[in-house]
Amino acid sequence: MSAHPPESSDHGVNDTAFTPLWSNDTDEIVLTGKNDSSRALQTLASGTDIPLNEPPQAVEQWNRGEHGEFPQTDAETSAAPRHAVLEDGRYIQDAHATLVSVQPSTIVHTSASERTHYVAPSGEVLGVVDFRIRTPSGSRSENRTVSHAVTQTRVSETRLLADGNVVARQNQTQRPRLTYSELAASKEPTTLTLEATIETTVRTTRRTCREYNATQGTCSAWDGQTNYRSESITVTDSIDVQPYQL
Secondary structure, X not given: OEXXXXXXXXXXXXXXXXXXXXXXXXXOOOOOOOOOHHHHHHHHXXXXXXXXXXXXXXXHHHHHHHHHOOOOOOOOOOOOOOOOOOEOOOOEEEEEEEEEEEEEEEEEEOOOOOEEEEEEEEEEEEEEEEEEEOOOOOEEOOOEEEEEEEEEEEEEEEEEEEOOEEEEEEEOOOOOEEEEOOOXXXXXOEEEXXXXXXXXXXXXXXXXXXXXXXXXXXXXXXXXXXXXXXXXXXXXXXXXXEEOOO
16 A cells, blocks of 8 residues: 555554555664564565565455545535545535545556556445535525525435446445456556436525515515425546456
């Protein structure tokens, strides 16, 4: 995994499996002068990246744990990774679908500026979806009121596409976990796309005074009208991968 590692293991991954997982971290060997064999692997990992013959299962376990801890928000808040692309509709704001992980997989740096993301022909994609709802402001006067309320909001469906073809679906979740199988190896990369449809419905109520008492300055009878307006937007995130038997 490419990141700055936390100080200790988590998500049920033991220390022995945890230590070799991290690459692209700062390599600084700290020598204590003690001959402590139990810390030998940790010392080695702090100074270099440890090569592995295949993607370790601990990576998938760690990623699922991190994925499960993504914040759950309310309709007024959208949580997004820094690299997420946010989109706005009329009511739906700061919406995104963001790929978190394709696993099992490995990244090979073929040159200083090029890399290839190899994935197993069968695996899973972890993603997150979030958004917030902008409820319009109402208005009020002596003879007229307008109010708005959100009556429904949801991620109706998430989909995984391979080169534009839907290979998996999941309903009503903001932390999709989608499996794929039998991706064919070829010279050209395969584009995996996470796609999510977000829906909301806003109720607008308008009340107009029918009988106004000028002496008391109040309305004694109102005429009301209610209508509903729905909105749906689709957000996506894509990654190019190379299917390969890892």
